[in-house]
Amino acid sequence: MSLASRRVARLAAFSLRRSAHASTSARYNSVNADDIAHFSKFLPTSTILSTLPPQSLPSSELSPFNDDWMNKYHGQSTTVVRPRNALEVSEVVKRCNERGIAIVPQGGNTGLVGGGVPIKDELLINLGNMNKVRSFDPVSGILVADAGCVLESLSEYLAPHNHIMPLDLGAKGSCQIGGNVSTNAGGLRLLRYGSLHGSVLGLEVVLPDGTILDQLSTLRKDNTGYDLKQLFIGAEGTLGIVTGVSILTAPAPQSASNVILALPKFENVLPLFVQAKRQLSEILSAFEFFDREVYDLAIKHGQGRALSEEDVEGAECFVLMETSGGKREHDEEKLNQLLETLFESDKPLINTGVLSQSPAQFASMWAIREGLTEAVSKEGKAYKYDISVPLAKFKEVVDTTREHLGSKGLLRDDAVKHVVGYGHVGDGNLHLNVVAAAYTPEIEAALEPFVYELVASYKGSVSAEHGIGVMKTHALHYSKSNVSIEWMKRIKQLFDPKGIMNPGKVLP
Ligand SMILES: Cc1cc2nc3c(=O)[nH]c(=O)nc-3n(C[C@H](O)[C@H](O)[C@H](O)COP(=O)(O)OP(=O)(O)OC[C@H]3O[C@@H](n4cnc5c(N)ncnc54)[C@H](O)[C@@H]3O)c2cc1C
Incomplete structure (x- = not known):
């Protein structure tokens, strides 16, 4: 295919996506004044926000x-x-099902793939008023909470009980546990506590016809047939609305340390990871990577305290490593031994390392890593690709994308300003971010399907943790076979025959 015809094909894909949005909305009825009057019969006025009379x-x-x-x-x-509460959600959904009104379930609206906002004028069901802890068992560590509880508030609730949530992410101050479950959020603790497919024990879900599916189990073992809750974890609100979550929390570590290591070259990240796993074993709880350019953006936009000039000099990238365990002396000894080995080696993998010396410093070092997403969005308009590729390919993906944009003449201050990479090394998850002056069809056409084809060439995933949303429906096939997509469509049809639940998201 010639370059010119490939460009036409890409632009056609772009406009196809726009027209897919238009046809999605044509199938549904809009909310009208009668619907508002109906909702007002069981919802207080303060819980309905509308531009309609x-x-x-x-x-x-x-x-x-x-x-x-x-x-x-x-x-x-x-x-x-x-x-x-779930009953009110159910009543709203019943009405939408009868009237053919499309629905978008919404949590904290921190999603990064456009899944939590309408494509056109769907009814928004926001879970923010469902924010109560239903129960906590300090013996088993099982927490049952409304889906609208903000992740950080659940962590605060657990702290006096000496437990922590099994997940943590930069958006914790706004994202909700129902949103986390619905996106199968990964985040900063996945290396230690695994994915939500393992820690979520039960869910309460309002199905697209309004039925309340109560699977709010608090059992760790339950082999009684199909595990339906797994279908809703990562479904991005396309199969039902999660209203309650039962989740296994973890005992709070008694000691935690972190260290930021400055590396002269990316190639050292993997040997460092191998060595850290070998020497730290059970106390290694996070291993996060970020390149120099995104570190500079974090500092520019006030995320965490800058490392000293000396510490960053000659660094191509950084690793933030966290240890957490049960005994301070034991954990510190292990970490110090690792650092000694690293510094004393004939061929050092690192230039320098900054070890946190106080809880404030510990928090400030995490603030750099957690603030990267925010820094990028303060710098410009971010095209975010959250991908799984083999660890050895992280840098290659960033460099190849930068070269590709350069070859299109797009590396200019008024077009693409930065191409940066950071991510969860322990999970093989790279966040490739292209920071532009504005979102333009030209940049999008240069990036897609280029990035997805690159990911597919490494047999990676086009979405490691953010989901598909509206952004990647056309790219699903790069990571899922036709057979898988066909069965996903059948499942959707079974749960939601009218297609009212978050239409235009996830499935092409
Ligand atoms: C600064 C920052 C850092 C981030 N870091 C990470 C990270 O490390 N790892 C990660 O995985 N993500 C990360 N994210 C993305 C985002 O925070 C997560 O996807 C989060 O889980 C979304 O939760 P939410 O409540 O904001 O959901 P929303 O954005 O409101 O919704 C996300 C999707 O879930 C659906 N949904 C929401 N609530 C429900 C519900 N109760 N029932 C059914 N469907 C529902 C929506 O329809 C939508 O499709 C980050 C985002 C930001 C802004």
Whole structure:
């Protein structure tokens, strides 16, 4: 295929996506004043926000719900409802099912693939008012909570009970546990505590016809047939609305340390990871990588305290390593031994390392890593590719993408400003971020399907943890076979024959 015809094909793909959005909305009815009156029979007025009469709010009041975190995707929903319990969610969904109104379930709206905002004027069901802990058993560590509980508030709830949530991410102050489950969020603790497919023990879900599926089990072992809850973990709200979550939390570590290591070249990351695993074994709880360019952005945009000039000099990239365990002396001894080995080696893998000396320093070092996403979005408009590729290929992916954009003449201050990489090395998950002055069809056409083809050439995944949302429906086939997609469609059809639950998301 000639370059010119390939460009036409890519632009066609771009406009196809736009028209797919348009046809999605044509199948559904819009919310009208009768629907609002119906909702008002069982929802207090304060839990309905609408630009329709009788409220007639200005549309700006709905912007926090219609616009996504990156300000990249914009819905035009006229109405947001904020139910307080599963019964109210069920009543709203029953009405939508009868009337053929499309629904978008929404948590903290921190998703990065446009899944939590409408494509057009779907009804938004925001779970923020469902924010109570239902029970906690300090013996088993099992927590049962409403889906709208903010992740950080659950961590705060658990702290006095000496437990922690099995997941942690930079968006913890806003994202909700129901959103985390629905995106199968990974984050910073996956290396130690595994994925939500393992730690979620049960779910309560309102199905697309309004039925409440109560699978809120608190059992760690239950082999009684199909494990339905797994279908909703990572379904991004396309199969039902999660209203309650039962999750296994972990005992809080008695000691935790972190260290930022400055590396002269990326090639040293993998040998360092191997050595860290060997010497730290059970106390290694995080191993995060970020390149120099994104570190500089974090510092520029005030995320964490800068390392000294001396510490960053000559560094191509950094690794943030965390240890956590049960006995401070034991853990510190192991970490110190590793650092000694690294510094004393004939062929050192690292230039320098900064070991946290206080809880404040520990937090500040994590703030750099957790603030990378925010720093990137403060710098410009971010094209975010959250991919799984073999660890050895992390740098190659970033470099190849940068070269490709350069070959298109797009590496300019008024187009693409930065191409950066960071990620969870322990999970093989790279966040490739292209920071541009503006979102433009030209940059999108240069990036897609280029990035997805690159990922597929390494037999990787086009979404390691952020999900598919609306951003990647056309790219699903790079990571899922036709047979898998066909069965996903059948499952969707079974649960949601009218297709009202978050249409246009996940499935092409
Ligand atoms: C600064 C920052 C850092 C991040 N770091 C990470 C990270 O390390 N790892 C990671 O995996 N993600 C990360 N994310 C992405 C995002 O925070 C996660 O995807 C998070 O789990 C989304 O939760 P939410 O409540 O904000 O969901 P939303 O954004 O509101 O929704 C996300 C999707 O889930 C659906 N959904 C939400 N709630 C429900 C529900 N109750 N029932 C059914 N469907 C629902 C929505 O329809 C949508 O499809 C980060 C985002 C930001 C902004």
